[in-house]
Amino acid sequence: MPPAAPAALVTARRRYSVTVPVQSVYPLLEPLLPLVRKPIQYAGGELNCVVKDWDSCDVRWALMYPDAYEVGLPNQGLQILYEVLNEQDGVLAERTYSVWQDLEALMREHSVPQFTVDGHRPVRAFDLLGVSFATELGYTNLLTALDLARIPLAATDRGDDDPIVLAGGHAAFNPEPIAEFIDGAVLGDGEEAVLAITALVRSWKAAGRPGGRDGLLLQLASRGGVYVPRFYDVSYRPDAAIGAVVPNRPGVPRSVAKHTVTDLDSWPYPARPLVPLAETVHERFSVEIFRGCTRGCRFCQAGMITRPVRERSITAIGSMVEAGLAASGFSEVGLLSLSSADHSEINEIAVDLADRYEGTNTGLSLPSTRVDAFNVTLANELSRNGRRSGLTFAPEGGSDRIRKVINKMVTEDDLIKTVTTAYASGWRQVKLYFMCGLPTETDEDVLAIAALARRVIQAGREATGRHDIRCTVSIGGFVPKPHTPFQWAAQCDHETVDARLKALGAAMRADRRYGKAIGFRYHDGKPSIVEGLLSRGDRRVAKVIRAVWEDGGRFDGWSESFSFERWEKCAAVALAAEGVDLAWYTTRERGYDEILPWDHLDAGLERDWLWQDWLASIDLSGAAEVDDCRWTPCFECGVCPAMGTEIETGPTGKRLLPLSVVQDGFSEARDLPGIKDLSGDQARSRVEGFPEPREDFRPEGDAAADATGAGAPGVSAAAARGASSPGGGVSRGA
Numbered sequence: 001m002p003p004a005a006p007a008a009l010v011t012a013r014r015r016y017s018v019t020v021p022v023q024s025v026y027p028l029l030e031p032l033l034p035l036v037r038k039p040i041q042y043a044g045g046e047l048n049c050v051v052k053d054w055d056s057c058d059v060r061w062a063l064m065y066p067d068a069y070e071v072g073l074p075n076q077g078l079q080i081l082y083e084v085l086n087e088q089d090g091v092l093a094e095r096t097y098s099v100w101q102d103l104e105a106l107m108r109e110h111s112v113p114q115f116t117v118d119g120h121r122p123v124r125a126f127d128l129l130g131v132s133f134a135t136e137l138g139y140t141n142l143l144t145a146l147d148l149a150r151i152p153l154a155a156t157d158r159g160d161d162d163p164i165v166l167a168g169g170h171a172a173f174n175p176e177p178i179a180e181f182i183d184g185a186v187l188g189d190g191e192e193a194v195l196a197i198t199a200l201v202r203s204w205k206a207a208g209r210p211g212g213r214d215g216l217l218l219q220l221a222s223r224g225g226v227y228v229p230r231f232y233d234v235s236y237r238p239d240a241a242i243g244a245v246v247p248n249r250p251g252v253p254r255s256v257a258k259h260t261v262t263d264l265d266s267w268p269y270p271a272r273p274l275v276p277l278a279e280t281v282h283e284r285f286s287v288e289i290f291r292g293c294t295r296g297c298r299f300c301q302a303g304m305i306t307r308p309v310r311e312r313s314i315t316a317i318g319s320m321v322e323a324g325l326a327a328s329g330f331s332e333v334g335l336l337s338l339s340s341a342d343h344s345e346i347n348e349i350a351v352d353l354a355d356r357y358e359g360t361n362t363g364l365s366l367p368s369t370r371v372d373a374f375n376v377t378l379a380n381e382l383s384r385n386g387r388r389s390g391l392t393f394a395p396e397g398g399s400d401r402i403r404k405v406i407n408k409m410v411t412e413d414d415l416i417k418t419v420t421t422a423y424a425s426g427w428r429q430v431k432l433y434f435m436c437g438l439p440t441e442t443d444e445d446v447l448a449i450a451a452l453a454r455r456v457i458q459a460g461r462e463a464t465g466r467h468d469i470r471c472t473v474s475i476g477g478f479v480p481k482p483h484t485p486f487q488w489a490a491q492c493d494h495e496t497v498d499a500r501l502k503a504l505g506a507a508m509r510a511d512r513r514y515g516k517a518i519g520f521r522y523h524d525g526k527p528s529i530v531e532g533l534l535s536r537g538d539r540r541v542a543k544v545i546r547a548v549w550e551d552g553g554r555f556d557g558w559s560e561s562f563s564f565e566r567w568e569k570c571a572a573v574a575l576a577a578e579g580v581d582l583a584w585y586t587t588r589e590r591g592y593d594e595i596l597p598w599d600h601l602d603a604g605l606e607r608d609w610l611w612q613d614w615l616a617s618i619d620l621s622g623a624a625e626v627d628d629c630r631w632t633p634c635f636e637c638g639v640c641p642a643m644g645t646e647i648e649t650g651p652t653g654k655r656l657l658p659l660s661v662v663q664d665g666f667s668e669a670r671d672l673p674g675i676k677d678l679s680g681d682q683a684r685s686r687v688e689g690f691p692e693p694r695e696d697f698r699p700e701g702d703a704a705a706d707a708t709g710a711g712a713p714g715v716s717a718a719a720a721r722g723a724s725s726p727g728g729g730v731s732r733g734a
């Protein structure tokens with residue numbers, strides 16, 4: 001059990017009442033920082049961070065990414081909401097991240113509460129705590145943050161002075177496992193939703209808080225599009241499946257729908273991206289070039305829940321890149337989306353941006369790229385200016401058969417053609433991403449990955465005449481997700497996944513002509529089973545999460561922190577009286593008639609359409625494929641009529657004009673006194689002039705900025721970054 005709240009903290013809890021000025025906790029925190037790993041991550045003061053006057057605002061949000069700073073800071077969703085909220089008069093938003101165990105222990109010892117990195121204000125003082133879950137493996141970190149903040153873990157134990165705790169992100173499409181710990185969940189796009197919630201909180205406060213906390217939650221549930229779990233009763237059948245989910249208050253909808261933003265051009269965020277002080281997993285300016293995906297990959301929750309496709313126009317993308325680079329000094333632009341090469345004007349975007357930034361050392365990158373959408377133009381433009389970022393393709397399945405099952409719709413020949421283009425364009429290495437444990441998968445489907453990797457190397461050698469060609473095969477365990485056609489599927493047990501991966505490793509090493517050219521990275525099957533429990537769990541799973549956390553579970557997305565044995569043990573104990581177990585939630589196939597824990601949460605997809613697609617995937621005569629509705633007639637998945645939306649795609653036929661003031665004075669200035677002795681990054685910053693943080697953007701504890709060098713005249717944010725490596729591992733949630 002975590003320690004009880006010390007007396008000093010109980011006193012502090014009263015002091016954090018909204019009617020009393022809120023002080024920075026930095027004076028308490030600062031003496032602890034020299035004692036922990038990478039203290040700079042807690043310092044705040046990044047370029048473009050915002051610290052508003054507390055008393056001039058009447059609605060205050062703490063925004064949390066429940067992982068370490070190095071993973072959380074680049075999160076695009078959080079940065080967008082941070083800007084959208086801070087642009088509003090009378091509204092402030094600050095960020096908070098999970099603290100590592102070394103600082104957690106010291107914070108408990110010295111009564112320092114969970115704090116924001118912007119103003120170092122105690123999280124409990126805010127009106128709202130919005131937590132963005134990209135992965136369910138952050139659930140134990142939520143409990144740590146609540147406990148450190150001295151916010152009761154159970155939502156029903158919270159009082160009027162506690163923040164409203166809201167979950168968002170993809171995991172919020174089934175928040176039932178954490179229903180006990182949150183006050184509400186917001187499904188879908190957050191931009192408009194946070195403003196609607198802010199307006200309701202403001203009017204509720206102005207009206208004298210009618211109905212107290214419950215009154216506000218009722219307004220959020222009935223008028224704010226927020227799912228409030230406590231307003232729904234869940235009953236269970238004798239066979240342990242859900243019997244019914246029924247609203248228990250008048251005015252609460254039977255089904256809660258996701259939010260969908262249309263016309264992305266009118267939401268050009270982030271405009272002032274945060275520049276990290278410490279090392280992070282991505283250090284670039286990312287522009288979301290479209291949202292949603294209708295490719296129809298049956299395993300892909302992100303694609304299903306973000307439909308329909310909404311493109312940002314080429315001109316809006318150009319403006320965002322121009323403003324974002326000027327505001328940040330980043331030298332890489334990531335063109336972000338679920339399948340960026342599918343933008344209707346991706347070639348024009350890549351060509352025109354490369355033209356605009358020719359000679360400036362600004363590079364372009366795409367995240368994982370569809371095999372069948374990569375082309376010679378993209379290859380050329382992504383490598384212009386002498387920079388080649390990594391190329392990742394995701395065939396997902398090793399054989400043509402399994403790719404049909406998952407509706408990936410790319411063949412082995414497509415892949416060979418694509419990697420040949422990449423190798424011929426100068427890349428020496430590509431990364432290929434696969435999954436193991438897919439429905440209907442056999443040993444042969446997985447072993448086919450080895451043969452495919454060998455063909456890839458062979459194609460690269462033939463295209464270039466070189467032998468230093470490499471490819472890295474990266475494999476993750478498949479987890480069936482809510483709101484996808486595979487939501488009914490039995491998850492593959494971890495013993496089978498591990499056996500297949502072992503056999504694959506041996507097959508890759510067997511042929512000495514290729515063995516050294518192929519890298520092999522994989523996770524064993526156990527973390528996927530826990531992710532499966534949390535993804536498709538119901539409210540009974542909360543007991544498991546709490547037990548794991550009380551047993552010391554933290555940072556479950558990190559291999560060095562994750563303990564399958566702990567989860568297995570806690571699940572056995574916590575679920576014993578419920579008539580269910582770990583296997584019931586994971587490796588059990590569901591039937592059409594079973595009420596799924598998320599059936600009352602509406603992602604817009606017709607349940608029957610999902611069911612038919614599931615049946616099509618497992619058809620013994622061969623899986624039927626479904627094309628992309630961007631290029632075929634609508635196949636009536638249900639999203640557009642349900643959400644009142646439609647596909648928004650180009651082409652617009654427009655092009656980006658050259659920028660008038662893009663020039664690289666760096667080369668000429670490199671030999672000047674005061675510049676020539678600096679390192680590359682420092683020199684470039686000095687010459688090109690990163691904007692200085694405004695005085696009111698400095699953290700309240702100025703020692704933070706002083707310690708890092710950030711904000712000091714002439715010292716770049718890049719130069720102030722910590723030099724130590726990430727916390728000994730890579731988060732799977734990244």
Ligand code: SF4
Pocket residue numbers: 294307308309629630634635636637638639640641646647
């Ligand atoms: S409703 Fe039709 S057009 Fe809209 S996303 Fe579904 S299939 Fe595509």
